[in-house]
Amino acid sequence: MESLQVTRLMSCKLSANISHKACSFRPSRQLGFSSLSRRSFQNGKLTVARSDITENGGGFGGLDDSSNSNSIEEEDDEEEEEEEKNGLMLGLDRDDCGSVIALQLIPPSGEVAINSHQDEAADTKGEDEGIEEEKGGEAEIQSRVTYNIVFVTAEAAPYSKTGGLGDVCSSLPGVLAGRGHRVMVVSPRYLNGTSADKNFTGAYDVDRRIKVPCFGEEQEVAFFHEYKKGVDWVFVDHPSYHRPGNLYGDSHGAFGDNQFRFTLLCHAACEAPLVLPLGGYTYGEKCLFLVNDWHAGLVPVLLASKYRPFGIYKDARSILVIHNLAHQGVEPAASFKNLGLPLEWYGALEWVFPTWARTHALDTGEAVNILKGAIVTADRILTVSKGYAWEITTVEGGYGLNELLSSRRIVLNGIVNGIDVTEWDPSSDEHISFHYSADDLSGKARCKTALQQELGLPIRPECPLIGFIGRLDYQKGIDLIRWAIPELMEDNVQFVSEVMLGSGDPLYEDWMRAAEKTYRDKFRGWVGFNVPISHRITASCDILLMPSRFEPCGLNQLYAMRYGTVPVVHATGGLRDTVENFNPYAGDGSGEGTGWTFSPLTKESMLEALRTAIMTYRDHKSTWEALMRRGMQRDFTWETAAIHYEQVFEWACIDPPYIT
Numbered sequence: 261m262e263s264l265q266v267t268r269l270m271s272c273k274l275s276a277n278i279s280h281k282a283c284s285f286r287p288s289r290q291l292g293f294s295s296l297s298r299r300s301f302q303n304g305k306l307t308v309a310r311s312d313i314t315e316n317g318g319g320f321g322g323l324d325d326s327s328n329s330n331s332i333e334e335e336d337d338e339e340e341e342e343e344e345k346n347g348l349m350l351g352l353d354r355d356d357c358g359s360v361i362a363l364q365l366i367p368p369s370g371e372v373a374i375n376s377h378q379d380e381a382a383d384t385k386g387e388d389e390g391i392e393e394e395k396g397g398e399a400e401i402q403s404r405v406t407y408n409i410v411f412v413t414a415e416a417a418p419y420s421k422t423g424g425l426g427d428v429c430s431s432l433p434g435v436l437a438g439r440g441h442r443v444m445v446v447s448p449r450y451l452n453g454t455s456a457d458k459n460f461t462g463a464y465d466v467d468r469r470i471k472v473p474c475f476g477e478e479q480e481v482a483f484f485h486e487y488k489k490g491v492d493w494v495f496v497d498h499p500s501y502h503r504p505g506n507l508y509g510d511s512h513g514a515f516g517d518n519q520f521r522f523t524l525l526c527h528a529a530c531e532a533p534l535v536l537p538l539g540g541y542t543y544g545e546k547c548l549f550l551v552n553d554w555h556a557g558l559v560p561v562l563l564a565s566k567y568r569p570f571g572i573y574k575d576a577r578s579i580l581v582i583h584n585l586a587h588q589g590v591e592p593a594a595s596f597k598n599l600g601l602p603l604e605w606y607g608a609l610e611w612v613f614p615t616w617a618r619t620h621a622l623d624t625g626e627a628v629n630i631l632k633g634a635i636v637t638a639d640r641i642l643t644v645s646k647g648y649a650w651e652i653t654t655v656e657g658g659y660g661l662n663e664l665l666s667s668r669r670i671v672l673n674g675i676v677n678g679i680d681v682t683e684w685d686p687s688s689d690e691h692i693s694f695h696y697s698a699d700d701l702s703g704k705a706r707c708k709t710a711l712q713q714e715l716g717l718p719i720r721p722e723c724p725l726i727g728f729i730g731r732l733d734y735q736k737g738i739d740l741i742r743w744a745i746p747e748l749m750e751d752n753v754q755f756v757s758e759v760m761l762g763s764g765d766p767l768y769e770d771w772m773r774a775a776e777k778t779y780r781d782k783f784r785g786w787v788g789f790n791v792p793i794s795h796r797i798t799a800s801c802d803i804l805l806m807p808s809r810f811e812p813c814g815l816n817q818l819y820a821m822r823y824g825t826v827p828v829v830h831a832t833g834g835l836r837d838t839v840e841n842f843n844p845y846a847g848d849g850s851g852e853g854t855g856w857t858f859s860p861l862t863k864e865s866m867l868e869a870l871r872t873a874i875m876t877y878r879d880h881k882s883t884w885e886a887l888m889r890r891g892m893q894r895d896f897t898w899e900t901a902a903i904h905y906e907q908v909f910e911w912a913c914i915d916p917p918y919i920t
């Protein structure tokens with residue numbers, strides 16, 4: 261009986277009979293599932309009272325009595341028709357089954373019907389496209405089918421960024437919004453007491469507090485919101501996101517409570533589409549969650565375990581996007597009880613370390629692995645290049661998850677990331693002193709001189725300048741650079757690196773300082789995370805070196821090619837997919853390719869590739885310029901990637917939910 265009541269409440273919410281007026285004018289009466297589930301599980305029983313339903317305006321839709329739904333529907337249909345004729349306030353978007361999927365402003369007939377979100381997104385695309393849209397060219401940039409998309413991510417630039425995840429979750433949402441989707445990005449509201457906090461000043465408290473069951477307590481979280489570039493940027497606010505350091509740790513290492521912080525993010529992200537009346541109305545249940553990396557990995561598990569059993573989110577889908585399989589969110593098994601999941605779901609996250617990885621004789625190796633939970637519950641799995649999609653199904657690249665990933669191969673795809681071609685544009689980049697393009701490369705030479713001057717290197721336009729930008733991480737292969745530097749410095753080259761150090765890496769900082777002293781005229785190491793400097797290095801260098809051990813996609817090689825900087829990369833993952841190895845004999849001797857890929861990952865093969873590149877730079881100027889131009893002319897826009905994403909959205913929605 262009690263469960264029946266829950267079902268009934270849910271069917272109120274799911275019904276297409278929801279009055280759109282009730283939806284938009286009474287958002288404050290909407291009820292999220294966390295508060296429902298809190299009530300539901302008191303004393304271990306389901307105890308939703310009928311009075312709760314009416315008291316809250318019938319929950320999500322503000323429907324007072326579901327038994328009246330038919331008559332309401334008829335009245336609404338008439339009103340809708342009338343309003344559409346007159347070009348009145350709101351209209352309903354329905355899917356093929358009649359479910360309400362969005363509300364939109366309806367201009368008087370005769371004008372192009374684009375909702376306000378799309379309008380603003382289109383505004384950012386420049387006047388020409390806007391005009392074309394009004395002329396009916398809308399179809400060219402709009403997706404055939406549009407979705408309510410919810411990105412869940414630990415970082416989204418410019419609000420928060422430590423690496424490529426921040427870049428992707430900054431650009432892709434805007435491009436999808438521009439193509440007509442309704443897009444929300446949910447990430448934490450990090451405040452660390454530095455100037456970075458000002459990134460959040462445009463986001464306002466939406467005055468919604470929810471309590472999520474997490475770590476044995478009910479945690480209250482707030483939501484902040486900023487609507488920008490057609491995207492609803494939603495920031496989950498909780499004291500655990502306010503502390504000095506970067507997003508994940510400080511000089512003492514990773515924060516000890518990261519599992520807690522990101523569990524909270526996942527619970528809040530599942531509630532956000534239900535409880536936040538963004539622009540006057542909620543996203544509702546029919547969403548597509550884009551779950552980025554382990555930090556967001558509990559989302560599909562929550563959908564399957566906490567919501568679907570009660571009829572909520574049964575039309576939602578989740579797509580796990582793996583940016584880096586090396587980080588999986590593994591914690592001791594005992595922490596499972598903290599995650600707010602039903603006990604019987606332990607198996608989904610269960611993880612046992614192989615014997616060799618255990619720390620002592622009594623260590624049973626039992627753990628919970630959040631990324632594994634996402635892999636076994638998500639509807640589809642994506643990663644950020646085709647090459648990496650294959651690599652993660654192999655023993656070498658699977659980090660213990662290869663068999664599981666292989667078992668889901670049928671729903672596993674790779675889509676190469678795009679780049680923000682507005683932010684990364686050598687003809688207008690605000691961080692570089694001189695601008696240039698494929699038609700006129702002279703500005704690049706001036707950028708090089710400017711950087712040499714800025715870093716106190718001898719100004720030598722003819723000397724090949726090699727760059728490296730990255731986090732100090734085993735993945736990025738900086739140890740290989742360290743071994744190779746003495747030999748490389750014997751050559752007539754200069755080398756600049758910008759490295760963001762993690763914690764406990766004084767070795768590398770010391771090494772860079774020592775290298776600067778030893779190779780005073782040739783080597784500079786910049787320690788820290790500085791976006792303007794990364795732009796200047798990208799623009800000024802002749803060669804960008806990326807000896808990554810593995811690289812799911814890699815963005816720096818894409819930025820480099822766009823700036824006419826020739827990449828020399830290890831042939832792995834997305835690097836192999838995006839950098840075409842130079843072949844001087846192809847194209848009737850005019851050459852083809854955009855850089856050099858080397859393999860195996862050894863000091864010798866890296867140096868050999870670098871020497872070939874240096875020789876080409878010195879002795880074959882026209883070949884070099886052709887290489888630069890080919891890279892600059894490649895299409896790395898997000899538009900191309902977004903079309904592939906939409907294909908995957910469609911596949912996700914064709915299939916029933918993986919876990920029902």
Ligand SMILES: Nc1ncnc2c1ncn2[C@@H]1O[C@H](COP(=O)(O)OP(=O)(O)O[C@H]2O[C@H](CO)[C@@H](O)[C@H](O)[C@H]2O)[C@@H](O)[C@H]1O
Nearest residue numbers: 423424583730731759760788789790794811812813814815
């Ligand atoms: N010291 C520094 N100062 C300033 N900026 C710095 C910097 N160090 C790095 N950056 C910037 O951070 C970004 C790093 O991009 P990567 O593609 O290398 O991502 P990362 O390995 O973090 O992410 C993972 O996710 C991305 C996105 O999917 C994948 O491309 C990648 O292969 C995968 O490992 C670039 O924008 C780069 O310019």
